[in-house]
Amino acid sequence: MSTPTTPRRLSLWGGGPWQDPTRVAEAREVAAEVEELGFARLWFSGGFAPGILPAFGELLSATTSLGVASGIVSIWTATPAQSAAAFADLERDHPGRFLLGLGNSHAPAVEGQGRAYEKPFTRTVEYLDQLDALSPSVPADRRVLAALGPKMLDLARTRTAGAHPYFTTVEHTVSAREALGPEPLLAPEVAVVLETDPSRARAIAREYAAVYLALPNYTNNLRRFGWGDADLLDGGSDRAIDALIPWGTVEQVAARLEEQFAAGADEVPVQVLGGGGDFPREQFRLLAEAFAG
Template sequence: MQLGRLGVWYPTDRLSAPQLKDLLRSVEGHGYAALWYPESRGYESFALASFLLANSRRLVVGSSIANIYARDPFAARRGLLTLNGLHGDRFVLGLGVSHVPMVEGLRGHRYERPVPAMRAYLDGIVRDQEGAQDWPIVLAALGPKMLALAAGRTRGAVPYNVTPEHTRQAAAILGPSKWLAVEQKVCLETDAARARALGRSELARYLALTNYRNNWLRLGFTEADLAEGGSDRFIDAMVLHGDAESIKRGLRAHFAAGATHVCIQPVHAEGDFAARERMLAALADT
């Protein structure tokens, strides 16, 4: 499987079936290599992947993430192999440990220590399976220990809400043979105040999650940067804004830092699919 250079990450839970088909046509029509989607409170990850694969022709489709508390390792293995068997090897299984509110509050499970939990889950997926080391599995890794696990046990990592400095650190841990598929939010908006307002709205739910906060503090942001919706410095790093050329420079910084794949997440007002389309069209040749 070739992951390609540029992809799109999009919050699919907000979309109906016809809207998902519109998104697929746009992403594929503009020549992006992959479409990544989350697993949160809406669509079930593998069922959604099947829909996305069935309604596209060449796109790689990646879960980002499939929650390890949502299904046991055997189910994840069979889902991975089934989707690739039925859809021409176009599915990447991105796995993550999610967050305490999503695991304990929403699902009623006990949230375990992230790295041991992921290691045990991977053990269950690949147990007694020949060739499993080549399966397209990646981890939603932020910290150095999870990145090291991704390097040793999977095809790579899919970091989310990160900066080029994190990409540099992750590339050093993963090594040159692994995929490093980095998500980057973008907002094609030259009015900085409007772009930051959209960015703060998008990032509000992440600012309440410990895993992301810890990673941002490791990257040099302060508690003050993360307070009251985020400082301008923080928001500008998380959501690239300006004209197309300014955003492309920010995306290229991830490639320069060692990313093998960058997936852009268009940030726009709720339901403003015309803005999403403008961004996908403008950034496709990054």
């Protein structure tokens, strides 16, 4: 396989199959392909099981230079001690390649585990304080926060390497860059659909968006940028879906991703939708080629 060279820090974001303990061998194989294609980093969710998933170490050991990041580890499911211990192990075995993404998750997820979702911002500050008190800890430049609103963006700026927003628009990226300043990392996740038929593309996008349009953290953030009920209810308007989830040919999608870089993103973790639970390996290749050279 030839190795495209991506001129910008184009990364991949994934969920299900990357985390699945029954698909470790396949995930390792795909991670090696992702590295060869020239992607900068592989982000995937830490899930809701206690502690840090073994999958992060598995994929680091399957590659030699690819960065791996958690997007995100919930502060409600992994203790500061667990995060610090896992980071120390990964840093020992794969120096400089793991980035710890932390987030305060969402009320339904936390309350579904029998916990009270109270004062998430205060809890995040306390979590970072406890993390910093440990030895070894996780250095500030090796962790990022899932930040959307002004307070979390400021916390990301002052206490971490930067921000990893999720389910946002390019307008949010402009605002986040202004809030962070020029130096911190800004790595907004962008979900995409490589499908040219509008009905099929939007159907795939809406299936993904339905989960997030039911979560106040995301809808409140979108409302800050002028999106109202007509856009956010009933699966989202076409206008909102198109703004949140680029779709079309690979060239059209690549152009939309370029808008994120122009808006101030340092790195764009791309989540390819429509894979039906499989690794969309061909679509990974097409995206890499669109950004090569």
